[in-house]
Each structure stands twice: as C-alpha cells, then as structure tokens.
Amino acid sequence: MHPALSVILFTVLSGAGYGLFSLVAVLQLTGGYPAAAPGEALLQLGVALVLITIGLVSSSLHLHNPRNAWRAFLRVHTSWLSREALLAVAFYPFALIHLWGTATGAGGLTAAAGWLAVLLAGGTVFSTGMIYAGLKTLRQWHTALTPANYLLLGLALGAVFMAAVHAFSGGSDPLPVALALGALVVAGLMKGIYYLWIRLAGGPTLNTATGFTRAPVRLMDPGHSAATFLTREFGNDPGRGRVERVRLGVLGLGFVLPVLLLAWMLQGASAVWVYAALLSALMGIGLERWLFFAEARHSVMLYHGLQRT
Amino acid sequence: MRLGLVIDLDTCVGCHACAVACKQWNTSGTSGPLTDESPYGPEPGGVWFNRVRHFEVDDYPHNKTVNLPLSCMHCENAECVDVCPTGASYKRAEDGIVLVDHDKCMGCNLCAWACPYGARELDPAEGVMKKCTLCIDRIHDAALPEAERQPACVITCPARARFFGDFDDPDSTVSRLVRERAGQKLLPELGYRPTNTYLPPRTAPPVPTDDVRRAQPVTGVEAWIPAPKPR
Structure with missing residues (x-):
C-alpha cells in the first residue's frame, strides 16, 4: 500500500492526542494526577486537543472531494470510517466541558x-484500527492485532507526551515517567507479536485470484503501459532490505531507546531526557505507521505480478 | 434478479475490444467523463472500468496463455458498499448492480481499498470514485432494440467470450454456461461472493478436430504448387 503522509500524520498525532487526553483525564478523575504547577492539567489537555485537531485536519487532506465530507457521518451502521468520524466529532463537546471543568474546578x-x-477517545482510536482491520483485501491488516496496536501505540505515545509536558511544567513526579515506560513496553510487545504474526504465510495467491489452482501462473502483461490509479494506490513495494531497516528503526527509535531513556530517568537522570525520549518515540512510531502501510500487500497486486499477498 | 457477466477464458483472445468499447460508451454516458491523464504523453493513464490482463498458466511445454478481463464483479457481499462512509456506494436491490452516486462521493478511496479485484478507480479530475455500471444506461433502456439491451463489452466482443444475464434465472444463458462449463469465481476465499463468473479453458476441443486435416482440399504444399509446364 502507498503510505500517504496525511494518513500517517493523522493516525500518529490524533492517536497520541487521544491517548494523552485519556490518561490525563483518568488520572484527574481518579485524583491521581501529580500536578506540579497550577494549570499543568489544563496544558496537558490543551496539548492533547491540539494534537487531535492537527491530526483530524490532516486526515481531511487526503479526500479528493472534501465538499462531501459532511456526508461521512451518514453510514454509522456499516462503515467504520463513518463511526470514526462521528466519534471524533462527538468527543469535542465533552472534552471541552471537561477542559472547562478543569479550568474552573x-x-x-x-x-x-x-x-x-475518555470513552469516545478510546472508541475513535478503536474505529481507526477497525477501518484497516475490516479490510479482507489486506491480510496484514485483517487481524484483531490492528486495533490493539492502534490503541496501545496511541496510549504509549500519549504517555510519553504526558511525561514531557509534566517535565515542561517543572514537575518531577516519577508516575508519568513510569506510566510512559510501562505503556511503551506493552505496546512494543504487541507490535513485536504483530511483526511475528505477519510473517506467517497465508493469504490469497495468484492461483486463487485467477482460478488456476493446479499449475503455476505468471503475469505476462498487466494490460497497460504506464502507472494506473491501482498501481499508484496499492503498488508501493519498498523492497525487503528497506523494510527490514525501517523495522529496526521502529523497534530501536520507537521502543528500545525511549524505554532506556525513561528507565534512566527513573534512576535519577535529568528530566530533559524526556524530550529526547519523546522525539525518539514520535519518529519511531511515525516509521511504524509508514511500515504498517508499506508492508501491507493488497490482493489487487496479484493481478499486477505479485505471486502471493 | 442478479445481473452479471460470464467470461469464457477458452475463447477470449485478449484483444481489449471490451475495454475500449466500455471506455467509449461510459465516457459519454452517465458515468462520464472517464478522465484521461496525458493521453498522448509518454505515460498515458486514465480511468477504465474494464482491464484485460494476460497470464501464462503452467510451464513449457504445457503452458497456455490466458487472457483475464477484470471489471466489477457486482458481488453479493459487496464490502465496498459496507465501508463507504457517505452512502455514495450502493447495491441495487432489484438487480444486484453496485453503483456509485458521484454527487455523494467524497473521494476517500476506502471502497477501492475494500475491493479485491481492482474494479474501482478514482477520477482525479472530479475527485470521485468511478466503476463499472454493467452499462445500466443500456440494459434497462426500453428505447433500444431488445438485442442491444446488453453491456457494451458484451455486444462488442468479437470472440463471443462475454455473456450477460440473470444468474437467479436457472434457464438463462449465463446460468446454463456456469452449470455446463464449471464456472469459477475469483478469490472465493475472501467471501465477497462475486456474481461475475469465469469459464475455464476447455481441456478437449468442443467439436471433433481429428478429421480436419483429411477433409482439407489441399494436403501439402507440393499439391498446391502448380506443376511446371513443359515448353
């Protein structure tokens, strides 16, 4: 699949925003939020809403006919994209009421x-995952691991943001750092399970795509001489070597380095390292989202020369 | 009613006439225009509802070229319709044809992602998704003579490899062909239940051909060349 920058930005930033909002709101509502400075919780929630809004705006950039975007709320009974749109918009009034409650006490x-x-935030991220998990045409996405990854990565990135904003506000409580560390470890484990799972062969092949299941089949000519909508949309193949290099980047930058930095902070290192951890996690999870698209092989590509998906 | 196509892979010669006839009819029809991108440039592109792909099946000396025309399968379980957030994609209850209402489409591409056959292509000029309509503006047009109420691709096929009809009617040509020639669906494991069906190449000639050589008036080149005339 072609990794569109607008969709990568949307899923990473809004996922992080929803994760940050949920964590801060749950800690506030249960009375466990370790605020160091007045207005810190407000700053946290504000950062979350900015991230979510940047994500949602960038998601609308990949529409080719945005003047019909308002119709996206009409098919909630069948379409996960419709559900995501509705939940994302329904989140705002309640989030703003919570923000107002935080400001006025x-x-x-x-x-x-x-x-x-918080429920609507979780529902939105789950719906984002289900948009991809519901597509039978992409066996790398058609799994319960997809929404699990989206939820956990959103929470993990949100937790690192929370630790960073806490440090920015002058706080030195170990709770946000420990939460970020734990969330990153769990999300990294789940991503590792996903990477092992997609190695298992077992999707449509060129044989089932053509109906000739008793002999090898080869593409001789796709029937067109230049790129088409289909090859541009689905025909992205970065190559085995690049995929494995990016996977190292995902695991190293997204999980190993920030976990080490956060653990070092818990051992007493300076709080400025949380910004390095945040930058590293953002880059790593951005790469993870790129790989999520680049590694998925659409069954249409069977008709363009791919032997198996 | 469940309208769709039967495509005979035994007789399809891969001439792309169906694809061209489809483009011609639909670019001037209700789905039009089927926008072209740099049609006279080095890399011409554009929207097509029907594309013919060419495959080689099995290894030499048993290999065979198979031409595979692909268009919308008008699936019974059309997930392109389910994923559409705007309701622009719909499946007609009366005849099973899957259509896009271009006035409602927001161009999010999700239906193209959900289609395993590559039947949907985005028109970059209009920003909306376009697809095969089974020539809905021909097949239900009472002003046309009855023999012409068929999709353009079916009418034009010079090899008579394409058939149009109602799969719910057990006596229709398409149902009979599927029954007699063991018609196959593509990617059945995905569960989309496509309506369009492909007839595999015959393993034996449909008419005896052993006597073809004997029945020919000329048996060899020698017999054909006029004998030298003595001078």
Missing part, C-alpha cells in the same frame, strides 16, 4: 463529561 456533571470523553 467545577465537579459533578463535568466529571461525567470527562469520563464520556
């Missing part, structure tokens, strides 16, 4: 709005 109903916003 009001309790009661604003707390209920906070919990609702």
